[in-house]
Structures are given as structure tokens and as C-alpha cells.
Amino acid sequence: MDALHEFDVIRPKTVAEMLAARKAHPASRLIGGGTDILVNIRRGIEKPPVLIETNEVSELRTIAADANEIVVGASVKLAELAQHAAVKARYPAIAEAADSIAGPTHRNMGTVGGNICLDTRCIFYNQSEWWRGANAHCLKTVGQMCHVAPKSKGVCFATFSGDLAPAFLLYGGEIDLAGPDGARTVALRDFYIGYSKQDGSTGDGRNYMAIKPGEIVLRVRARNVPGLVSAYDKIRIRKSIEYPVAGVAAAVKRAGATLADLRVAFTGTNPRAVLLDGTAALCGKPFSDATLAALDDLCRDQLMSMKTTFTPGTYRRRVATVMAKRLVRRLWDTAA
Amino acid sequence: MAKRILSFTLNGKRHDGVVPDNMLLLDYLRERLMMTGTKTGCDGGECGLCTVLVDGTPKLSCLTLACSVEGKTVETIESLERDGRLAAIQEGFHLKLGSQCGYCTPGYIMAAEGLLRRNADPSIDEIRAALGSNICRCTGYVKIIEAVQYASVRLRGLKAAA
Known part of the structure; x- marks a missing residue:
């Protein structure tokens, strides 16, 4: 990898100082654990003149998880979220997702905010400057063409690979943002705007977050639903470390033989985290093989994995679908 | 480019030094302090060779900015042996x-x-x-x-x- 370019580091202690630093340096980037951005910097993908380190901002390092709501600060370490007793007990999909991110040492470094805003990934993008230059670069940096989909007409297909997003989506996740125009809260569903056939969004793999210039993520929150049981599963090339080939979070609520609620969300398949549309139509009926067949159809329609990693897109879509069906079946069987 | 005075506890002793903001902890340990026990591998967080303990927790020194360990405790492989006896x-x-x-x-x-x-x-x-x-x-x-x-x-x- 290449040496680091010259930059200054600012280490604020409060959110106010953070916002002031962001305002004073519009081209700055935030750094938490550094496990995503420092790698990109070393690959010459980004050259921010200023890095604002978020680890010392103590007000963003708290976790609150009760029976009604979970609120997690952006600077909380992934290992802290994964090991939090109340999160494990009440929001298992969130704890399992956090525990599945990269490897244990990365989880000691990486932050919740960093995983929520994780840069989208692609085999043509996460490469050295030399490699990308030899390939005439790509849309996500300074190139003119998406090598994954050469006829994409300016749409970048880099894949969103954060594991926390699908888990929070199950519980109606929201993000607290602060910026020059004040604070606002955005539904996680609306936060990820990566191109999708379903919603006609204007975003893509390059422009994948609905975040305004100068804004920072303060917290991510979600609400509990009584009786909902959830879990997270993922497949990756190296099981102990690595970004997901595909990840799935599922939640089921069972009322006797009737499926009362079903929510399924994915990562690693589209340029954004996908909360599956249409699962409500499968609820209110007895759970059966037909439910899983219908789930299969929804996945086939809404997952659009491309060849952005070593495995073919078709494989990733199939494996994501199989994982979803297995997970839903398991949750149904274990939900009393 | 900014440089700063860095103070932290390294292998049980207080250490003061001057680091540029863009220096990694791994490079600081190996190139400045000549403590080459900590190895450089992939340089991108994929191999774990550069693992050190920061406040007792394993961290990758190749993805840690040296300036971010200000006031913290860093332990490297060199800290384990005591009086010629292996840990x-x-x-x-x-x-x-x-x-x-x-x-x-x-x-x-x-x-x-x-x-x-x-x-x-x-x-x-x-x-x-x-x-x-x-x-x-x-x-x-x-x-x-x-x-x-x-x-x-x-x-x-x-x-x-x-």
C-alpha cells in the first residue's frame, strides 16, 4: 500500500467541537476506528486534508437499550455493542450483526457510526491507485465507466456491506444527524438511497447516503416490537474476518400457527441495505412452505447483486435467498 | 503539516515523542523507536500481524494513527518477557x-x-x-x-x- 498523504488530525471532545471542526474544514472526513477510511486513504482513493477523530467524544459513546427503544452512539465500538447484555437479550439481530463484523480486533476499533456509513465496496474500487489507474479508474472515483455494468449510463453499482444496517432496519431504525442547519432524525430506510429498481431512487453506489454536506451521524436508534424474535446470518469468503458476500437479518412474530409479523433485510447485495418490501402480505396467515416460496419470489425481485466481488452476482442472490429462508424457518421454529 | 507532542505509556514506561499527524502507530514503533518486534504484514487490516494492546485491548497498529494513543497505554511483544524469562x-x-x-x-x-x-x-x-x-x-x-x-x-x- 502507499504511504499516507499529508493531513492534519483534529481530536474533539464534544459534539459542538466536532461540528465546529467540520464547519471549519468542509473537505474533512471523520475517523473512528479507521478500519475503513485509513485503508481507502492508503489506496489513494481519498485524500482528505483533515481527519476529525470521533473516539474522544464521550457523549457519543453510550448505549441505552430497554424494552422499548435502543439508542447507540456513533462512537460506540462494535465490540461494546456486540457484548452489551441488554442488546443481546432484547435486540439479538443487532448484537449478532455487530458480533459478525470483520474480526475481533477490528471490532475493538471500528465504530457503530463507521459501520452505518461504511463506504460501498467493489472489486474495481477497493484496489490500489496503480491497479485502478491501469484499468482507467471507475465511476466511483474519477473514471467514466462502471466496469461491473459498462452500460449502466453513469450508475455506480458498488455494494453496501455494513452489517448493522439490516439489523436496525428490522426495528424501524432511525439516525440522528447534526449539521450546519441543525439536528434532524431520518428513517434508516430513507437514509440509504443506493440505486434500486423498486423505488426509482436517484442515488447509486457512489451517492448512497442521504447525508448533507457537513452533517455528522450522532446516534442510531430503533424501537422494539413485543413478541418479535430476530437473528442475523451472513456468509463470507473467510469466516472469521471479511465483508459479507451476503448478510441477512430476519425477525418473526408468531401467534400460534399464524405468522403475525415478518421482516427481512439484507446487506452485501445492493448499493444499499435492503428492507424487503411485501413481507406484510405474507403475514396473518399460517406459516407454511408457501410462505417461504413467496419470500423466495420477493428476494428474487428485490435483490440485485452484481459482480462487485469475487463471487458471481447470481450466486450471491441465491445464497442470500437461501439464508433468508433458513433463518425465517429457524426463527419460526424457535418462536413459541 | 501538523506535528504534535505525544505522551503515552509504552511497555510500562512513560514515553514522550513528536509525531506528524499522518504517522501510523506501526510506523512510529518500528521506524522511530526501532521496536521491530511488531511486524508489518498486509498494511490494510487483513492479517493481524501488527496487533498491539492499547489499554489492554488488541488493536491493529497499521490502522491506528500514532496521535490517537495520546494518554493511553500501549503494549507490544517486547513487553512480555521479564528478566530474561518468557511470559x-x-x-x-x-x-x-x-x-x-x-x-x-x-x-x-x-x-x-x-x-x-x-x-x-x-x-x-x-x-x-x-x-x-x-x-x-x-x-x-x-x-x-x-x-x-x-x-x-x-x-x-x-x-x-x-
């Missing part, structure tokens, strides 16, 4: 042949040390999970797990004897 985990890697070419060993030892401090009696699965960020192309991992088990038994024996 239990080093002894385990030596006696159980947990090390072949040896290049990944400092990273494994620091990750294992971090585990043993928080869990004195880890199961095989807990050892595997805790060493998940590290990679070894020689041993096939069985001997590394045995080395950690040896250290765990030895440390608990020492504790009981004390």
Missing part, C-alpha cells in the same frame, strides 16, 4: 510449536494475551474467535490453539500457587 504465552508458542516461520507470531501472541487477560480459561471456540483477526500460513492453527491452552493452564497454575 506464559510465549512459552506456550515455544513449547507447543505454535510458531513455524514466526512472522505472524507477535500478532498472535498479543491477540492471545488480550484474550487471556479478560478470560483466564477460554474454550477452544473462544480461542478461535479471539484469534479470528489473525492469519497464519504455516501452522494450520492447531498448534497455535494448543499454545494458548498451555498458557491458560500455566497462568492459572501460577495464580493458584501464588
